Amino acid sequence: MKKLLSILLAVMMVASCAVAFASCNGGSKALFEKDPEGNVVIKIGGIGPLTGDYASYGNSVKNGAQIAVDQLNESNALEGISFELLFEDSEGDGTKAVTAFGKLQDSGMNVSLGGVLSGETKNIVATAAESGILVLTPSASAKDAINKDNAFRVCFNDPQQGLYAAEVIKEKNLATKIALFYDNGNDYCKGNADTFKQKAGELGLEIVTEQTYTESTNTDFSTQITAIKENGAELVFMPIYYSDAAKFLRQAAGTLENTVFFGVDGLDGLIGECGTEHAADCEDVILLTPYFADSVDPVVKTFVEAYEEKFGATPDQFAADGYDAVLAIAKAIEQNGFTAEALEEITAEDFNKKMVGAMTQITVTGATGVMTWTADGETDKDPSVLQIKGGQYVEYKKEQ
Amino acid sequence: MTLLIQTLIQGISLGSIYALIALGYTMVYGIAKMLNFAHGDIIMVGAYTIYSTIALAHFPGWLGVLSAVVFCGVLGVVIEFLAYKPLRGAPSLNVLITAIGVSYLLQNIALLIFEGKQKAMPLGDFDFPDLKVGNTGITVTGEVIFTITLTVVLMIALTLFINKTKMGKAMRAVSEDKDAARLMGINVNRTISVTFAIGSILAAFASLCYGMSYAYIKPTTGSMPGIKAFTAAVFGGIGSIPGAMLGGFVIGILEKLSSAYISTQFTDAIVFGVLIVMLVVRPTGLLGKKIREKV
Numbered sequence: 001m002k003k004l005l006s007i008l009l010a011v012m013m014v015a016s017c018a019v020a021f022a023s024c025n026g027g028s029k030a031l032f033e034k035d036p037e038g039n040v041v042i043k044i045g046g047i048g049p050l051t052g053d054y055a056s057y058g059n060s061v062k063n064g065a066q067i068a069v070d071q072l073n074e075s076n077a078l079e080g081i082s083f084e085l086l087f088e089d090s091e092g093d094g095t096k097a098v099t100a101f102g103k104l105q106d107s108g109m110n111v112s113l114g115g116v117l118s119g120e121t122k123n124i125v126a127t128a129a130e131s132g133i134l135v136l137t138p139s140a141s142a143k144d145a146i147n148k149d150n151a152f153r154v155c156f157n158d159p160q161q162g163l164y165a166a167e168v169i170k171e172k173n174l175a176t177k178i179a180l181f182y183d184n185g186n187d188y189c190k191g192n193a194d195t196f197k198q199k200a201g202e203l204g205l206e207i208v209t210e211q212t213y214t215e216s217t218n219t220d221f222s223t224q225i226t227a228i229k230e231n232g233a234e235l236v237f238m239p240i241y242y243s244d245a246a247k248f249l250r251q252a253a254g255t256l257e258n259t260v261f262f263g264v265d266g267l268d269g270l271i272g273e274c275g276t277e278h279a280a281d282c283e284d285v286i287l288l289t290p291y292f293a294d295s296v297d298p299v300v301k302t303f304v305e306a307y308e309e310k311f312g313a314t315p316d317q318f319a320a321d322g323y324d325a326v327l328a329i330a331k332a333i334e335q336n337g338f339t340a341e342a343l344e345e346i347t348a349e350d351f352n353k354k355m356v357g358a359m360t361q362i363t364v365t366g367a368t369g370v371m372t373w374t375a376d377g378e379t380d381k382d383p384s385v386l387q388i389k390g391g392q393y394v395e396y397k398k399e400q
Numbered sequence: 401m402t403l404l405i406q407t408l409i410q411g412i413s414l415g416s417i418y419a420l421i422a423l424g425y426t427m428v429y430g431i432a433k434m435l436n437f438a439h440g441d442i443i444m445v446g447a448y449t450i451y452s453t454i455a456l457a458h459f460p461g462w463l464g465v466l467s468a469v470v471f472c473g474v475l476g477v478v479i480e481f482l483a484y485k486p487l488r489g490a491p492s493l494n495v496l497i498t499a500i501g502v503s504y505l506l507q508n509i510a511l512l513i514f515e516g517k518q519k520a521m522p523l524g525d526f527d528f529p530d531l532k533v534g535n536t537g538i539t540v541t542g543e544v545i546f547t548i549t550l551t552v553v554l555m556i557a558l559t560l561f562i563n564k565t566k567m568g569k570a571m572r573a574v575s576e577d578k579d580a581a582r583l584m585g586i587n588v589n590r591t592i593s594v595t596f597a598i599g600s601i602l603a604a605f606a607s608l609c610y611g612m613s614y615a616y617i618k619p620t621t622g623s624m625p626g627i628k629a630f631t632a633a634v635f636g637g638i639g640s641i642p643g644a645m646l647g648g649f650v651i652g653i654l655e656k657l658s659s660a661y662i663s664t665q666f667t668d669a670i671v672f673g674v675l676i677v678m679l680v681v682r683p684t685g686l687l688g689k690k691i692r693e694k695v
Contacts, residue, residue, distance in 0.1 A: 217665075217667065222410045254541055
């Protein structure tokens with residue numbers, strides 16, 4: 001009887017060892033799948049609102065990323081390696097985004113595109129920190145959205161553009177007396193205004209007046225316009241969204257005649273907002289934006305053409321950000337010198353670590369400019385200075 | 401000095417719009433003894449009517465305004481007939497809640513038809529030249545001149561209507577004592593309908609002025625001017641027509657002065673604060689009738 005029991009226990013031990021061994025090895029069940037042609041497939045997982053209020057952002061990112069994936073696969077850019085885009089709908093909801101992240105992990109995601117909106121990205125970044133997977137969000141711009149070491153972004157962070165704006169105004173000698181006009185209750189507007197103020201001070205630009213409004217007082221701007229005029233401002237820096245800008249410009253027409261209006265990427269969309277009715281209002285407005293569809297840059301041109309052919313629409317900034325995120329991921333793989341064979345051997349931990357490590361070393365030429373990244377995840381690129389002329393964005397040239 | 405004059409001009413212009421809307425509040429209150437909180441949204445309806453006729457149906461500008469005036473006038477009467485008439489004699493709280501309901505109904509219908517994105521007002525036909533006063537640096541925009549002129553003309557017309565016509569007399573009588581007026585053979589229901597029509601027509605003109613000054617509209621466009629105009633009506637003494645005019649101008653000027661000299665952030669707090677002070681010191685408003693307590 002005793003003998004029988006000991007045999008039984010021994011069998012159980014062996015069995016449990018086998019189970020333990022199997023589970024240890026389970027993690028390294030092939031990290032990458034292979035496509036029918038025998039290429040190693042890198043799965044890129046994107047999350048964003050494909051339905052609901054912010055659906056246009058999510059769909060743009062998804063489509064832009066898809067264009068990059070298609071181009072990489074067609075040109076066989078990395079030998080023996082192909083890409084696949086998995087995209088989950090978050091409806092713009094932070095909780096749903098985390099669920100979607102789990103789902104993507106189960107589907108074998110190798111690199112994450114984080115989220116499209118800042119809020120959801122923050123949640124995803126917090127979850128992704130556990131596995132250390134590379135998170136490269138195309139468009140989450142809030143400063144604290146990528147507060148972990150493995151998280152990076154393609155777009156500028158919110159207040160970054162204020163710095164560039166001050167530099168451009170100084171460099172191009174657009175004005176010395178500047179008025180600030182922004183929505184005091186909006187983080188994007190206020191953040192940009194604050195960094196602008198600080199940088200303008202350093203550069204010796206004089207801010208003659210600071211005029212603000214809030215969401216509940218965004219109808220009547222006559223007081224602010226009078227004050228801007230009274231203080232003799234030569235340029236109005238307005239880091240605001242295009243809908244408010246259209247109203248402001250309409251009311252300023254006739255009063256602020258020789259003033260330069262200067263904004264950042266929130267003004268993208270102003271031409272459509274002014275429409276034919278008020279087209280004259282937005283004429284000559286200058287804005288700073290990393291991407292514009294009419295650019296003659298070859299990278300932008302190929303991207304825009306491919307996008308228009310596939311989706312029948314002109315890609316916006318979000319689409320360009322999605323495109324560039326995928327390009328950056330491909331570049332990071334290239335930087336590591338990963339071959340198909342090497343990838344079959346690698347563990348998930350190693351792969352993630354190497355991908356994150358490569359981010360600070362690569363230089364990517366994308367649709368939104370030439371980008372490099374710092375260790376805190378921010379990108380460094382020069383935005384284009386555009387001016388609205390005849391209802392079109394053109395590269396800004398100083399009038400003689 | 402330039403700033404002060406410029407601010408006062410802007411204040412009078414804004415006040416004109418408030419006064420036009422406030423007239424609707426005060427007339428309806430004076431005659432039907434109810435607060436028609438849907439009145440502010442009539443401006444929004446007027447603005448969208450102008451937008452539809454000019455931008456979507458490509459009619460000339462004057463026809464856009466005419467259709468807004470007609471549509472708002474009819475809408476005012478229809479709202480009164482459907483929503484308020486069945487409640488005549490009901491507690492005033494019921495009517496008040498109904499009015500708030502109508503307000504939301506109008507906003508949501510607009511949201512359904514025109515969506516939430518703001519629309520540019522197609523008022524190219526009403527682009528008047530700006531007036532520059534010598535070399536003082538004062539600019540009076542064409543919209544401001546038009547708004548103030550239109551308001552003055554409408555106010556004179558309204559005053560003449562109230563004082564010189566038979567219907568005006570009937571309105572004054574109903575406002576004085578509804579039951580006695582009925583006994584004198586005045587058709588009270590018709591008088592109330594006419595009051596709603598006139599109030600809504602004034603709101604349609606206000607929507608024209610609003611569209612000219614601010615150029616962009618959305619479904620909630622009417623609510624803030626509506627609340628400010630209501631404040632103006634109470635400030636001037638609700639039920640009093642000259643009171644509403646005066647109240648509108650005072651609130652408009654006050655709003656502009658406080659935003660120019662104190663803070664654009666605190667403007668609303670200051671305006672409503674003044675209203676509270678007014679109600680404490682003089683509960684019947686500037687020109688309101690003193691209510692005699694019957695003993």
